[in-house]
Amino acid sequence: MEKNTQIYGLRAVIEAIQADEPINKVFIQKGLQGQLFFELESLVRKKGLSVSYVPIEKLNRLSQSNHQGVVAQVSPIGFHDLETLVEKVLNTQKTPLFLLLDGISDVRNFGAIIRTAECGGVDAIIIPKSGAAPVSADTVKTSAGAAFRVPIAKVDHLKDAVFYLQASGIRVTAATEKAEATLYHCSFTEPAAIVMGSEDTGISPSLLKTVDAQAKLPMMGEIGSLNVSVACGIFLYEVVRQRTASHGEAEKGLKNISDR
Numbered sequence: 001m002e003k004n005t006q007i008y009g010l011r012a013v014i015e016a017i018q019a020d021e022p023i024n025k026v027f028i029q030k031g032l033q034g035q036l037f038f039e040l041e042s043l044v045r046k047k048g049l050s051v052s053y054v055p056i057e058k059l060n061r062l063s064q065s066n067h068q069g070v071v072a073q074v075s076p077i078g079f080h081d082l083e084t085l086v087e088k089v090l091n092t093q094k095t096p097l098f099l100l101l102d103g104i105s106d107v108r109n110f111g112a113i114i115r116t117a118e119c120g121g122v123d124a125i126i127i128p129k130s131g132a133a134p135v136s137a138d139t140v141k142t143s144a145g146a147a148f149r150v151p152i153a154k155v156d157h158l159k160d161a162v163f164y165l166q167a168s169g170i171r172v173t174a175a176t177e178k179a180e181a182t183l184y185h186c187s188f189t190e191p192a193a194i195v196m197g198s199e200d201t202g203i204s205p206s207l208l209k210t211v212d213a214q215a216k217l218p219m220m221g222e223i224g225s226l227n228v229s230v231a232c233g234i235f236l237y238e239v240v241r242q243r244t245a246s247h248g249e250a251e252k253g254l255k256n257i258s259d260r
Contacts, residue, residue, distance in 0.1 A: 005073060005074050005075070005076055005136065005137055006062070006063065006071060006072070006073060006074065007021070007023075007071070007072045007074055008062075008063045008065055008066075008067035008068070008070065008071045008072070009065075009066065009067060009068045009070065010036040010037065010040060010068045010069070010070050011036065013026065013040060013070050013071075013072045014036065014039060014040050014043060016072060016074065017040075017043045017044070017047055017049070017072075018043065021074055022074060022075035022077065022078050022079050022135075023047075023049055023072050023073065023074055023075070024050065024073045024074065024075050024134030024135065024136065025049070025050045025051065025052065025072070025073045025134060026040075026044055026049055026050070026051045026052075026070065026071075026072045026073075027051075027052050027054050027058065027059060027062060027070070027071045027072070027073075028040070028041075028051060028052070028053050028054070028069065028070055029053070029054065029055070029056050029059055029069035029070070030053045030054065030055060030056075032069045032070075037069070040070065048129045048130065048156055049129070049130075050129070050130045050131075056069070059071055073134060073136070075134060075135040075136070076135065076136070076137060076140055076147075077135055077140070077147055077148060077152065079152055079153060079154045080124070080151045080152065080153045081153065082126065082153040082155050082161055082164065083164065085124050085151055085153050086098075086124070086164065086165065086168055089123045089124055090168060090169075090191075093123055095189065095190060095191055095192075095243065096123045096124075096170070096191050096192075097120075097121055097122050097123055097188075097191075097192055097193070097194075097236075097239060098122070098123060098124050098125075098126060098165060098170060098192070098193035098194075099113075099117050099122045099124070099125045099126070099193070099194055099196070099232075099236070100125075100126045100127075100158055100161060100162070100172075100193060100194070100195040100196070101113065101125065101126070101127050101132065101195075101196055102128070102158055102195060102196065102197045102198060102202075102203045102204060102207055103128070103131045103132060103197065103198035103201070103204070104127075104132055104133050104196065104198060104199070104228060105131075105132065105133050105198060105199065106133055106199060107133045107134065107136050107138045107139045107142070108138065108139075108142045109133070109199065109227065109228055109229045110132075110133040110135075110139050110142075110143075111138065111139040111140065111141065111142025111143040111147070112142055112143070112229035113125075113196070113228070113229045113232050113233075114139070114142075114143040114146045114147050114150055114152075115142070115143045115144050115146045116229065116232060116233045116236055117146070117150050117232075117236065118143075118146035118149050118150045119146075120233070120236035120237055120239065120240055121236075121239075121240060121243075122150060122236065123151075124150070124151045124152070124153060125150055125151070125152045125153070126152075126153045126154075126155060126158065126161050127152060127153070127154055127155075128154070128155060128156070128157065128158050129154045129155065129156055135147055135152065158195075158207055159206065159207055159210050162193075162195070162207065162210045162211060163210065165193050166212065169191055170191045170192065170193050171190060171191065171192050171193070171212045171213070172192075172193045172194075172195060172210075172211045172212050172213075173186055173188075173192065173193070173194055173195070173211060173212065173213045173214070173215055174194075174195040174197075174203050174207070174208055174211040174213070174214045174215070175194060175195065175196050175197070175203075175215060175216070175217075175231060175232070175235050176197065176202055176203050176208060176214050176215075176216060177202070177216050177217075177219075177225065178202075178208070178214065178216070179214035179215050179216040180214075180216075181213070181214070181215055181216070182215060182216055182217065182218050183215045183216065183217055183218075183234070183235060183238050184218075184238065185215070186213060186215045186238075187242065188238065188239040188242050188243065189242050189243055192239065194232075194235050194236070194239070195207065195211060196228055196231070196232045196235070197228070198228070199227075199228050215235075217231060217234060217235075
């Protein structure tokens with residue numbers, strides 16, 4: 001069941017942060033002062049939460065109630081600790097598949113990616129705490145409910161997540177047009193992770209330096225790039241193709257069809 005996606009009021013937001021509620025973003029009125037405000041600011045910094053300082057008119061649009069200069073948007077789902085999640089996946093899956101999203105900012109693209117990830121057998125999604133689209137009601141709707149089925153971990157820095165995955169025996173491949181090799185020259189039959197970049201700037205250069213491999217999609221037309229959710233789907237289903245073929249399932253499926 002979907003949680004309330006908004007909390008307002010200084011004390012209420014402070015208590016929500018202290019209780020580790022999955023907060024997407026905190027909106028604070030510009031020029032706000034007072035002890036509770038400074039306590040809230042300290043908590044926001046400590047937890048690494050995304051925050052925007054906005055005019056009171058913005059807060060009035062977000063909440064018709066007495067918001068006291070603060071409104072927090074809360075995710076309808078809970079998030080997982082990275083190390084605990086990776087350990088659980090490794091203990092239950094022989095060839096796990098992780099998906100890292102670097103700065104995907106559009107909630108509908110995010111939702112579409114989560115939906116495809118669930119269909120494509122992704123075991124976990126990893127996103128940064130800041131600079132990413134929130135898991136909002138729109139995200140959940142676009143994902144067709146898949147946001148409740150694929151575990152999502154939020155981390156301070158994706159580079160640290162890449163290092164942790166690599167130390168756990170996961171090969172990390174970045175989807176980038178800067179690559180020399182195409183997707184179809186990569187092997188995904190072993191434990192793997194795929195990194196997808198933001199809609200406008202792609203994967204950050206510093207993150208690209210940490211991955212094990214880079215791959216691009218061959219482009220046949222005049223337009224130089226695909227929508228990120230479409231590109232992600234192509235990458236994930238190349239993983240599906242390779243893994244089903246490596247287990248003989250593709251051949252078996254073709255035989256079953258021919259026997260009908």
